[in-house]
Amino acid sequence: MILELDCGNSFIKWRVLAANAGQLLGEGVVDSNLALLEGLGELKGLALTFCRLVSVRTAEETGALTSLLKDTFGVPIVCAAPAREMSGVRNGYEEFERLGLDRWLAMLGGFHLASGACLVLDFGTAVTADFIASDGEHLGGFICPGMPLMRNQLRTHTRKIRYGDLAAEQALESLVPGRATVEAVERGCLLMLRGFVMTQLELARSYWGEDFVVFLTGGDASLVSEVVPRARVVPDLVFVGLAMACPLS
Ligand SMILES: Nc1ncnc2c1ncn2[C@@H]1O[C@H](COP(=O)(O)OP(=O)(O)OP(=O)(O)O)[C@@H](O)[C@H]1O
Numbered sequence: 001m002i003l004e005l006d007c008g009n010s011f012i013k014w015r016v017l018a019a020n021a022g023q024l025l026g027e028g029v030v031d032s033n034l035a036l037l038e039g040l041g042e043l044k045g046l047a048l049t050f051c052r053l054v055s056v057r058t059a060e061e062t063g064a065l066t067s068l069l070k071d072t073f074g075v076p077i078v079c080a081a082p083a084r085e086m087s088g089v090r091n092g093y094e095e096f097e098r099l100g101l102d103r104w105l106a107m108l109g110g111f112h113l114a115s116g117a118c119l120v121l122d123f124g125t126a127v128t129a130d131f132i133a134s135d136g137e138h139l140g141g142f143i144c145p146g147m148p149l150m151r152n153q154l155r156t157h158t159r160k161i162r163y164g165d166l167a168a169e170q171a172l173e174s175l176v177p178g179r180a181t182v183e184a185v186e187r188g189c190l191l192m193l194r195g196f197v198m199t200q201l202e203l204a205r206s207y208w209g210e211d212f213v214v215f216l217t218g219g220d221a222s223l224v225s226e227v228v229p230r231a232r233v234v235p236d237l238v239f240v241g242l243a244m245a246c247p248l249s
């Protein structure tokens with residue numbers, strides 16, 4: 001069995017696949033290393049043989065997690081590493097090792113699935129956009145705050161914006177102008193996110209006309225999917241790239 005991990009800034013996404021990298025045996029989203037071990041502990045008949053992971057965390061944090069996994073399961077662990085070029089995609093950063101590895105893997109996955117030009121949009125703690133041309137050239141991308149960061153900045157830097165998670169969720173059932181703080185903030189932030197998405201689409205059209213695929217991934221992808229009906233929502237796009245970057249030996 002293969003353990004796959006996507007260690008983002010807020011959450012660790014994990015899944016366990018059968019040894020031939022086929023059947024999905026378990027998956028989850030957790031907010032700590034301990035919660036990961038707990039989640040894995042609940043899987044019946046767990047027998048890991050290999051682990052691959054991608055992390056955008058510090059080397060110390062990632063090292064602590066890999067040590068824990070080695071001590072617990074005694075399996076070989078492979079971490080995705082930066083590359084100038086892989087699977088036909090050329091990293092567009094001047095310093096290629098500085099491009100976030102989650103972005104890089106989502107790009108590898110997207111270009112592989114599209115077999116052509118694509119726009120990859122990832123909605124996590126941060127939101128990212130990356131442009132890959134039909135010849136595999138990464139033209140670059142954009143990074144901006146995601147929903148969690150936008151709302152938390154408002155909560156942190158104002159005195160009178162306070163509300164709970166349930167109210168936040170309910171506020172998004174409509175997008176008419178808010179008549180309560182929670183509605184005004186949640187809808188305002190979502191409209192910013194959707195505005196960002198439309199701008200990325202315009203830019204992609206200016207490069208490629210209609211000849212490109214849009215991928216949406218990340219925990220908040222569903223919040224914007226209705227403004228891009230043509231998009232492919234691929235929640236596990238980073239894992240698609242991870243399998244390409246870290247094949248089984
Ligand atoms: N099952 C879930 N567990 C946790 N968050 C979820 C879940 N489903 C959707 N979300 C939403 O996804 C967002 C987090 O996205 P995601 O997990 O892709 O990124 P992250 O790990 O926080 O950050 P990064 O951008 O570094 O990947 C949060 O806004 C959260 O509300």
Ligand SMILES: CC(C)(CO)[C@@H](O)C(=O)NCCC(=O)O
Pocket residue numbers: 008009056098099100101102103124126127128143
């Ligand atoms: C932008 C995030 C936070 C998105 O998860 C991650 O890809 C990251 O930390 N990137 C490093 C900076 C960069 O990609 O330019």
Ligand SMILES: [K+]
Pocket residue numbers: 008102122124218
């Ligand atoms: K991510």
